[in-house]
Amino acid sequence: MDIIVCVKHVPDTAEAELKIDASGKAVDKAGLVYDINEWDDYALEEAVRIKEKQGGTVTAITIGSEDSDSTLRKCLARGADKAIRLTDPKFAGSDSYATAKILHSVIKTMHYDLILAGLQAGDDGATAVGPILAEMLGIPHATMVKKLELATGTAKVNRELEGGLEEQIEVKLPALLAVSTGINEPRYVSIMGIRKAMQKEIKIMTLADTGLTEAEVGEQGSWTRIEKLYVPPAEKQAEPVTGTPDEIAAKIVDLLRSRGLI
Amino acid sequence: MAKLFVLAEHRQGQLRDITFEMLTKGREIAEKTGTELTAVILGSNVKEHAKALAEYAQAVILVEDPRLENFNSEAYKKVLQALIAAHKPLLIMMGHTSYGVELAPRLAAALSIPLATDLIDLAFEADQLTATRQMYGGKVNVKTVVRKAETYIATIRTATFTPQKPSPPANGQILETPSPLTEDIAEKRFLQYVLPPPGGVDITAAEKLVGVGRGIKDQANMPLMEELAKTLGAVLACSRPIVDKGWLPTDRQVGSSGKTVKPKLYLALGISGAFQHVLGMKSSDLIIAVNKDPKAPIFSFADYAVVEDLFKIVLPLKNKVNEAKAQKT
Numbered sequence: 059m060d061i062i063v064c065v066k067h068v069p070d071t072a073e074a075e076l077k078i079d080a081s082g083k084a085v086d087k088a089g090l091v092y093d094i095n096e097w098d099d100y101a102l103e104e105a106v107r108i109k110e111k112q113g114g115t116v117t118a119i120t121i122g123s124e125d126s127d128s129t130l131r132k133c134l135a136r137g138a139d140k141a142i143r144l145t146d147p148k149f150a151g152s153d154s155y156a157t158a159k160i161l162h163s164v165i166k167t168m169h170y171d172l173i174l175a176g177l178q179a180g181d182d183g184a185t186a187v188g189p190i191l192a193e194m195l196g197i198p199h200a201t202m203v204k205k206l207e208l209a210t211g212t213a214k215v216n217r218e219l220e221g222g223l224e225e226q227i228e229v230k231l232p233a234l235l236a237v238s239t240g241i242n243e244p245r246y247v248s249i250m251g252i253r254k255a256m257q258k259e260i261k262i263m264t265l266a267d268t269g270l271t272e273a274e275v276g277e278q279g280s281w282t283r284i285e286k287l288y289v290p291p292a293e294k295q296a297e298p299v300t301g302t303p304d305e306i307a308a309k310i311v312d313l314l315r316s317r318g319l320i
Numbered sequence: 321m322a323k324l325f326v327l328a329e330h331r332q333g334q335l336r337d338i339t340f341e342m343l344t345k346g347r348e349i350a351e352k353t354g355t356e357l358t359a360v361i362l363g364s365n366v367k368e369h370a371k372a373l374a375e376y377a378q379a380v381i382l383v384e385d386p387r388l389e390n391f392n393s394e395a396y397k398k399v400l401q402a403l404i405a406a407h408k409p410l411l412i413m414m415g416h417t418s419y420g421v422e423l424a425p426r427l428a429a430a431l432s433i434p435l436a437t438d439l440i441d442l443a444f445e446a447d448q449l450t451a452t453r454q455m456y457g458g459k460v461n462v463k464t465v466v467r468k469a470e471t472y473i474a475t476i477r478t479a480t481f482t483p484q485k486p487s488p489p490a491n492g493q494i495l496e497t498p499s500p501l502t503e504d505i506a507e508k509r510f511l512q513y514v515l516p517p518p519g520g521v522d523i524t525a526a527e528k529l530v531g532v533g534r535g536i537k538d539q540a541n542m543p544l545m546e547e548l549a550k551t552l553g554a555v556l557a558c559s560r561p562i563v564d565k566g567w568l569p570t571d572r573q574v575g576s577s578g579k580t581v582k583p584k585l586y587l588a589l590g591i592s593g594a595f596q597h598v599l600g601m602k603s604s605d606l607i608i609a610v611n612k613d614p615k616a617p618i619f620s621f622a623d624y625a626v627v628e629d630l631f632k633i634v635l636p637l638k639n640k641v642n643e644a645k646a647q648k649t
């Protein structure tokens with residue numbers, strides 16, 4: 059089975075202090091640590107597991123700057139066979155729609171039985187690239203995929219609904235599946251794997267290789283355009299509890315005691 | 321009059337809350353844009369739902385077909401394509417839910433209609449849709465302008481707008497519309513609902529919860545968290561990554577894809593406060609959050625904020641609670 063996995067190189071912002079840059083339209087990326095998008099990590103792992111069971115190939119594809127190579131290397135070390143990076147200054151400002159167009163221009167020329175993507179990009183994710191790409195390719199799709207069983211020509215898929223409920227559906231292959239976190243447990247990369255991956259080639263493509271025009275990508279080719287970023291107003295302001303750890307602990311205990319919780 | 325569509329969401333015989341949230345926001349937009357607020361419901365035997373929607377909307381488009389009994393994005397796509405062609409609505413609102421996320425981008429791509437997703441606000445400014453959503457786990461909001469078009473699609477974040485029934489009720493007309501579906505959808509079939517496995521612990525019944533998140537860093541730290549919870553007489557709950565990693569079973573997860581809890585105490589340790597988590601715990605009586613990041617979104621939902629390394633707090637807290645309990649007896 060030949061599988062394509064769409065991966066995005068994103069900044070980890072859970073613990074980072076974010077500053078809106080001078081343009082007011084983006085966050086200052088300096089000092090942020092980038093890695094494979096959390097959801098794509100699960101997608102790649104799922105692809106590699108299928109390959110290990112059934113044979114075939116796994117190709118990781120990304121649109122991003124040269125820095126994205128570290129994410130592609132990680133994919134190669136995990137078991138991807140090939141990697142493609144689409145890089146062009148004209149791609150900047152692409153929203154989910156333009157992103158899907160770029161991915162489509164390349165994927166439509168490749169052989170695949172299955173395409174895996176993440177449900178969403180953890181940075182500025184719109185949760186949209188996967189289904190748009192599937193529509194462009196004319197193949198069925200499913201998002202929020204929590205479980206996947208392959209049979210001949212079809213995939214049985216559990217989609218997560220709200221509150222822990224799931225639905226099981228069946229889609230015909232080839233299909234695009236956008237996976238949720240928790241579908242598997244992504245493996246750690248061995249040192250040997252990383253060494254071996256350094257030798258694998260990353261294929262680099264630009265706008266000229268996609269057959270798309272400048273007007274079809276970037277901000278011009280997008281549905282949405284960022285006007286401004288701002289820090290969300292707080293719904294309420296928590297009262298700070300300060301002091302040494304012991305003092306903080308004592309204050310929390312007082313609080314709990316006053317409410318009869320201890 | 322041009323229409324503004326709100327796609328009703330229902331499952332297993334129930335209209336979902338997001339429907340009324342969208343109808344409430346939709347009413348405001350319809351008034352401002354001079355459009356007719358129109359609920360669209362696709363299903364099988366859903367006339368009762370249509371009546372409920374008519375109290376909120378000026379018109380209800382009802383399409384019934386056994387093929388629409390359970391949600392299927394391909395079937396919905398085909399029906400909506402026909403309805404959009406017939407009515408050319410200014411805007412189609414859907415929930416940013418497991419259904420909307422599956423359907424909206426695909427429908428948008430099929431019809432080349434601009435899409436904006438996961439919105440916490442939206443408005444028309446000079447005929448053009450402006451849409452606000454969050455980025456970076458809720459740390460930043462972004463206002464976007466959507467490309468000029470005759471029709472737009474937007475998915476709306478749940479629990480963002482408070483449903484309000486118009487008074488007097490809108491008494492919208494129900495327009496029964498024949499289903500354009502002519503055959504079964506072969507490439508995508510609904511099989512069945514799968515219930516979550518019965519849980520060992522019911523966190524929704526607990527009076528006190530200690531919620532742990534990715535900030536606890538390592539599975540090796542779980543016993544410490546259990547001890548703190550036990551000392552407090554609390555039950556251990558968690559954010560989704562803890563379940564994804566297999567450190568706690570699914571029944572301990574708080575949030576949109578887990579449980580909604582309302583304990584007397586929710587002590588959040590190393591949880592950033594992503595929207596999907598907050599949805600499940602924001603109605604707790606007392607929320608104390610410990611997070612080393614002063615900008616963590618959890619602090620705008622908590623009552624008390626401890627900006628500290630949680631590992632510096634857990635042991636002293638456990639000890640002080642033990643002391644307090646000893647004094648009492």
Ligand SMILES: Cc1cc2nc3c(=O)[nH]c(=O)nc-3n(C[C@@H](O)[C@H](O)[C@H](O)COP(=O)(O)OP(=O)(O)OC[C@H]3O[C@@H](n4cnc5c(N)ncnc54)[C@H](O)[C@@H]3O)c2cc1C
Binds near residue numbers: 154178183186
């Ligand atoms: C300078 C700049 C300006 C921007 N301006 C805008 C803007 O005006 N409006 C706007 O909406 N966004 C803007 N973006 C963000 C934009 O590039 C997003 O990354 C784009 O929308 C991709 O979709 P998503 O992140 O919403 O992906 P989602 O739909 O959330 O991602 C789902 C899945 O799609 C796949 N995927 C997503 N992105 C990629 C990728 N790059 N390569 C390979 N696979 C991918 C992954 O599998 C991912 O898990 C801008 C970015 C930059 C750098």
Ligand SMILES: Cc1cc2nc3c(=O)[nH]c(=O)nc-3n(C[C@H](O)[C@H](O)[C@H](O)COP(=O)(O)OP(=O)(O)OC[C@H]3O[C@@H](n4cnc5c(N)ncnc54)[C@H](O)[C@@H]3O)c2cc1C
Binds near residue numbers: 575610
């Ligand atoms: C469809 C969908 C459904 C989802 N459903 C749910 C759901 O039901 N429940 C849910 O929880 N999530 C859900 N999520 C995921 C959600 O979006 C977040 O990714 C998740 O809640 C983040 O978990 P976290 O806060 O534990 O981790 P992170 O966001 O990584 O935050 C970790 C926090 O710990 C802090 N920290 C780190 N080290 C320390 C330390 N030593 N001391 C103190 N603080 C520290 C950091 O500053 C950070 O704020 C869902 C997502 C999607 C897309």
